[in-house]
Amino acid sequence: MRKTVKWVLVALVGITVTTIAPARAQDEAGTPEVVVPADVPTDARPLTGDFNGTGRDTIFWYSSTSVDRRWQGKPDSSFAEMEPSLAGADYAPFTGDFNGDRRSDIFLYGPGARTDAIWYGRTDNAYDQMPATQVGNFNAVLPGDFNGDGRTDIVWYKPGATVLWRALATGGFAAPTSLGVTNPYKPFVGDFNGDRRDDIFWYRPGPDADQIWYGKADFGFTRAAIEVGGTYVPLAGDYDGDERTDVFWYKAGPGQDYTWFSTTAGFRSVKFTAAGQYKPFVGEFNGDQRSDIFWWGPGAARDVTWFGLANRLFRAGPDISA
Numbered sequence: 001m002r003k004t005v006k007w008v009l010v011a012l013v014g015i016t017v018t019t020i021a022p023a024r025a026q027d028e029a030g031t032p033e034v035v036v037p038a039d040v041p042t043d044a045r046p047l048t049g050d051f052n053g054t055g056r057d058t059i060f061w062y063s064s065t066s067v068d069r070r071w072q073g074k075p076d077s078s079f080a081e082m083e084p085s086l087a088g089a090d091y092a093p094f095t096g097d098f099n100g101d102r103r104s105d106i107f108l109y110g111p112g113a114r115t116d117a118i119w120y121g122r123t124d125n126a127y128d129q130m131p132a133t134q135v136g137n138f139n140a141v142l143p144g145d146f147n148g149d150g151r152t153d154i155v156w157y158k159p160g161a162t163v164l165w166r167a168l169a170t171g172g173f174a175a176p177t178s179l180g181v182t183n184p185y186k187p188f189v190g191d192f193n194g195d196r197r198d199d200i201f202w203y204r205p206g207p208d209a210d211q212i213w214y215g216k217a218d219f220g221f222t223r224a225a226i227e228v229g230g231t232y233v234p235l236a237g238d239y240d241g242d243e244r245t246d247v248f249w250y251k252a253g254p255g256q257d258y259t260w261f262s263t264t265a266g267f268r269s270v271k272f273t274a275a276g277q278y279k280p281f282v283g284e285f286n287g288d289q290r291s292d293i294f295w296w297g298p299g300a301a302r303d304v305t306w307f308g309l310a311n312r313l314f315r316a317g318p319d320i321s322a
Contacts, residue, residue: 041066042298048283049095049104051121057283058082059294060106064089070125073285077307077317082125090114096143096152098167107154111137136161144189144198146215153219155200159184166219177219185210190236190245192262201247205231232257237282237291239308248293252277261312270312277301285317292317 044061051058056073063069068087071079087093091108098105103121110116113135119127134156142155151167156176163176185202192199197215204210210228213221232249239246244262251257257274260267274280278295285292290308297303305317 040069044069044298045093046281046294046296047093047095047106048281049106049121050102050284051104051106051127052125053103053121053123054287056287057104057285059283059285060085060095062087062091062093064091073283073287075286077286077305079285079320085127087119092141094141094143096154097145097150098152099171100149100151100167100169102150105152107132107141107143109134109141139184140187142187142189142200144200144215145196146198146200146221147217147219148195148197148215155179157181157185157187164219186234188234188236190247191238191243192245194242194244194262194264196243199245201226201234201236203228203234233280235280235282235293237284237293237308238289239291239314240312241288241290241308241310246291248272248282250274250278250280259312272314274306 040061041063043065044063047060047062048057049060050056058073059071059079061069067084069084070082072082074080087108091110093106093108095104095106097103098107098118099120105121106119106127108117108119116132116134118130118132120130121127138156138158140157142157143152145151146153153167154165156163156165159182162179162181164179165173165176167173183204185204187200187202189198189200191197192201192212193214197217199215200213202211202213207229210226212224212226214224215221232251235248235250236245238244239259240261246262247260249258249260257272259270259272261270274295276297278297280293280295282291282293284290285305286307290310292308293306295304295306303320305320306314307317308314
């Protein structure tokens with residue numbers, strides 16, 4: 001299915017074809033070393049963030065039934081296993097830099113009335129744990145620095161009851177601000193126009209209309225209509241390193257995938273093919289300032305990494321096993 005981009009003022013769509021079938025990759029020195037010896041639980045929920053300030057993301061494999069494994073990204077595009085953690089069960093965790101110290105943190109959100117906590121990342125690979133409280137159940141949680149002050153704010157999304165938490169310089173969050181969102185979406189966050197403020201992409205799978213809300217310094221949003229035809233899993237990341245967020249639209253199994261590369265005038269659409277059934281996620285694992293995709297196949301399925309390149313292509317990383 002062809003995807004289209006429709007802007008209120010400007011339309012820019014270029015189509016090229018690129019195919020990368022996930023496959024074993026060899027580096028220039030020969031067969032890559034397998035540096036991650038242990039499997040992760042099949043129920044794991046991967047979180048990515050630069051928790052220790054190295055400039056490379058760690059994968060925090062959160063599990064509600066087992067210990068949480070941690071894989072540190074390395075400059076050679078492999079991973080080193082760190083000591084495991086134990087966050088506990090029944091959380092829906094997400095990450096952000098909530099205190100603005102340029103290290104990622106983990107918000108352990110317990111849907112409903114469960115007690116919440118924030119784990120603040122430290123340079124020694126440990127965490128400072130602080131209590132937090134958010135009561136209720138939400139369709140999605142959207143962490144992002146919407147006003148560009150260096151601290152991650154949170155939009156708690158539920159149709160008819162969506163609120164914004166503004167992160168404060170003194171720590172914690174300001175009183176919730178209501179946002180008028182009533183329609184069902186599968187939203188996600190990125191800095192699509194490169195102004196160093198995060199934006200919200202309100203995506204509705206299928207033929208329904210979509211929107212992008214562009215963050216403003218006063219915590220307001222500038223709204224623009226956009227159209228995404230089809231049902232996909234969106235993977236937001238800066239794959240070409242131009243400081244604007246791109247979107248990889250993944251269709252599990254057979255079907256055409258696309259990457260929308262952000263430009264100064266909208267998006268440029270490029271065809272890609274990622275063959276197979278995966279639970280993919282995005283991180284910046286090798287420290288080159290470009291986002292990468294981890295194609296995770298829980299269980300016995302083989303896992304693959306794609307590392308973003310400046311020429312708007314990807315290269316496959318060393319062989320791994322998750």
